[in-house]
Amino acid sequence: xxxxxxxxxxxxxxxxxxxxxxxxxxGVVLLVAIWELYKALGPATGVVVGDLTILPRTTDLAxxxxxxxxxxxxxxxxxxxxxxxxxxxxxxxxxxSLGVAAVGWVVGVVVGLLLAILMQRFRxxxxxxxxxxxxxxxxxxxAIAPLVRRWGSQLEFGDFSWxxxxxxxxxxxxxxxxxxxxxxxxxxxxxxxxxxxxxxxYGVGWWKTLFVLRLPASVPxxxxxxxxxxxxxxxxxxxxxxxxxxxxxxxxxxxxxxQQASGDPAKTWAPIFxxxxxxxxxxxxxxxxxxxxxxxxxxxxxx
Amino acid sequence: xxxSTRLISGVGALAVTALALAGCSSGGSSDSTDSADSxxxxxxxxQLQWYSQAQFAGYYAALDQGYYEDEGLDxxxxxxxxxxxxxxxxxxxxxxxxxSWVPKVLGSIEQGAAVTxxxxxxxxxxxxxxxxxxxxxxSPADLKGKTVGSWGYGNEWELFAGxxxxxxxxGDISLVQQAFDMNGFLAGDIQxxxxxxxxxxxxxxxxxxxxxxxxxxxEELNVINWNDEGTAMLQxxxxxxxxxxxxxxxxxxxxxxxxxxxxxxxxxxxxxxxxAAKIVTASGSQLGxxxxxxxxxxxxxxxxxxxxxxxxxxxxxxxxxxxxxxxTENETGATIITSDPPETAFSNEYVEKALSExxxxxxxxxxxxxxxxxxxxxxxxx
Numbered sequence: 001x002x003x004x005x006x007x008x009x010x011x012x013x014x015x016x017x018x019x020x021x022x023x024x025x026x027g028v029v030l031l032v033a034i035w036e037l038y039k040a041l042g043p044a045t046g047v048v049v050g051d052l053t054i055l056p057r058t059t060d061l062a063x064x065x066x067x068x069x070x071x072x073x074x075x076x077x078x079x080x081x082x083x084x085x086x087x088x089x090x091x092x093x094x095x096x097s098l099g100v101a102a103v104g105w106v107v108g109v110v111v112g113l114l115l116a117i118l119m120q121r122f123r124x125x126x127x128x129x130x131x132x133x134x135x136x137x138x139x140x141x142x143a144i145a146p147l148v149r150r151w152g153s154q155l156e157f158g159d160f161s162w163x164x165x166x167x168x169x170x171x172x173x174x175x176x177x178x179x180x181x182x183x184x185x186x187x188x189x190x191x192x193x194x195x196x197x198x199x200x201x202y203g204v205g206w207w208k209t210l211f212v213l214r215l216p217a218s219v220p221x222x223x224x225x226x227x228x229x230x231x232x233x234x235x236x237x238x239x240x241x242x243x244x245x246x247x248x249x250x251x252x253x254x255x256x257x258x259q260q261a262s263g264d265p266a267k268t269w270a271p272i273f274x275x276x277x278x279x280x281x282x283x284x285x286x287x288x289x290x291x292x293x294x295x296x297x298x299x300x301x302x303x
Numbered sequence: 304x305x306x307s308t309r310l311i312s313g314v315g316a317l318a319v320t321a322l323a324l325a326g327c328s329s330g331g332s333s334d335s336t337d338s339a340d341s342x343x344x345x346x347x348x349x350q351l352q353w354y355s356q357a358q359f360a361g362y363y364a365a366l367d368q369g370y371y372e373d374e375g376l377d378x379x380x381x382x383x384x385x386x387x388x389x390x391x392x393x394x395x396x397x398x399x400x401x402x403s404w405v406p407k408v409l410g411s412i413e414q415g416a417a418v419t420x421x422x423x424x425x426x427x428x429x430x431x432x433x434x435x436x437x438x439x440x441x442s443p444a445d446l447k448g449k450t451v452g453s454w455g456y457g458n459e460w461e462l463f464a465g466x467x468x469x470x471x472x473x474g475d476i477s478l479v480q481q482a483f484d485m486n487g488f489l490a491g492d493i494q495x496x497x498x499x500x501x502x503x504x505x506x507x508x509x510x511x512x513x514x515x516x517x518x519x520x521x522e523e524l525n526v527i528n529w530n531d532e533g534t535a536m537l538q539x540x541x542x543x544x545x546x547x548x549x550x551x552x553x554x555x556x557x558x559x560x561x562x563x564x565x566x567x568x569x570x571x572x573x574x575x576x577x578x579a580a581k582i583v584t585a586s587g588s589q590l591g592x593x594x595x596x597x598x599x600x601x602x603x604x605x606x607x608x609x610x611x612x613x614x615x616x617x618x619x620x621x622x623x624x625x626x627x628x629x630x631t632e633n634e635t636g637a638t639i640i641t642s643d644p645p646e647t648a649f650s651n652e653y654v655e656k657a658l659s660e661x662x663x664x665x666x667x668x669x670x671x672x673x674x675x676x677x678x679x680x681x682x683x684x685x
Contacts (some may be wrong), residue, residue: 078591078685146386153397245384256589261484263509264683
């Protein structure tokens, strides 16, 4: 990404914003156009090379019309007498999943930051912990999700009892802490030696160096890491919801509606839109965070 | 030094996690059903195989109608999910009872799980292999050379047994992994697809046939029913922890009470299918109204009429399940089990007690004059 303007320069800014929105809307319109165009012109049996289908069938079953998918959002879910419209059910599920993902993200960010600070402070800790952090991400999610649920259900102290959504949040945090710990470690180590030595020659302690020099310097590394963590938290939440069947979230809704995909193909897409919306809100939140921290965003680097 | 700092950070991370979660613990929704406050009730948890749906109507009906409470039980029903194995939850001590298919559990038992089938709720198998009329597949022998769908994960054994009986090897068909929906079947990728009478079969009948513009009808389909082919295996049963049954007399008493109230729930579902379907929907099932009622009715057919009383494990059906589990090879040449299961794998002791109490109360546990209702499916199961 090119160097951002520091501040001010409002004239071309609004113009740029308008352009960006236009591009965003254009992208969606283009996607819809490609979908409908392929559906109209593509072969009904899909494009098959050998035994391998490389482009999908264009039947209503496989590719419902975009307007059918949208229209379906405003019809009732079909779950009995007090059925609500699909869009409302999807919004409720999305908010629920977003909440769980947010908890997972916060926990993941805190743990990731603490690990990064620890590794920055002690070189031995870095060589001891870093391989484990990397190794932790090679464990398949579907293997740990039921385990976390079962360990969690055995936890109980005082009035606190473990609930299933917490297992999902833990799994989300398990995915979220990784980019944060790696990104933050790079960020904390990013100040020039000359600056670090300046602090040392003034006799500034480690904590003060951390807060005044290292943490501000880490922001350009941290923001992309936080964005990755947000995406990971959302994915972790949805997958873990599927895995342990947590009621109320978008992950379970995807499965429930997928089971009805044959008779009601347009409905299947509703929770997928919801999942996209959750991802967008999460990304938007990080963008907001970036605005708040814009003082420190010099020469942002990709994670 | 290294150790102490790592330890501190580990403890710190744990504390942060716990704090963050404790702070938000009020917001979550629990998937266990509301329980009565009364302290006299014995807490009991039941692990299902899947989400709430009419396949489990009897348990939800028993809960809703207060049958469990009448027996002094405070039952919470735990839903299943993609990665949850009910028998693992049971042996892990996180549930008191579990619902599972017999062949799946036989494999777990051979691997060391100490569990007992204490009530065989479904007497008949709901698994079928369906195909379009024009494919002309009316018997397992016709599957030769066809693309045949199966969900795998232990759902394939009745199919393989039926083929083996008809002299068709697993290598003679092209086996296709089937998804949750019936799209592969409707698109023609799968010529003979696996379908539960109470679920996937209905999914097809809820779909508009593009050729006619109407919903698919049973007349357009051929169904191979494994009950008729003699390779049916026992399905939904109530499983209990064998060790606890042997050592803990309270648990054994609870098992009898639990079976009794559950059978009462199933009798309610038989006599009031519409209400039972509504109870399941109210418990949070997302299935459409007509689909839910269809499922209730079809599940009733798997249970009723029951010659020896619901839940009785009939020796000949058990033996058939075990012999198929021992003698049927899958595509890798493996069988579910290699030797006979232990004596503790099933017991009629508890269900007999429950049935005699129910008979004393005048509950019809045989349903000899059971008549299924007629359910009209609507598009998309609405």
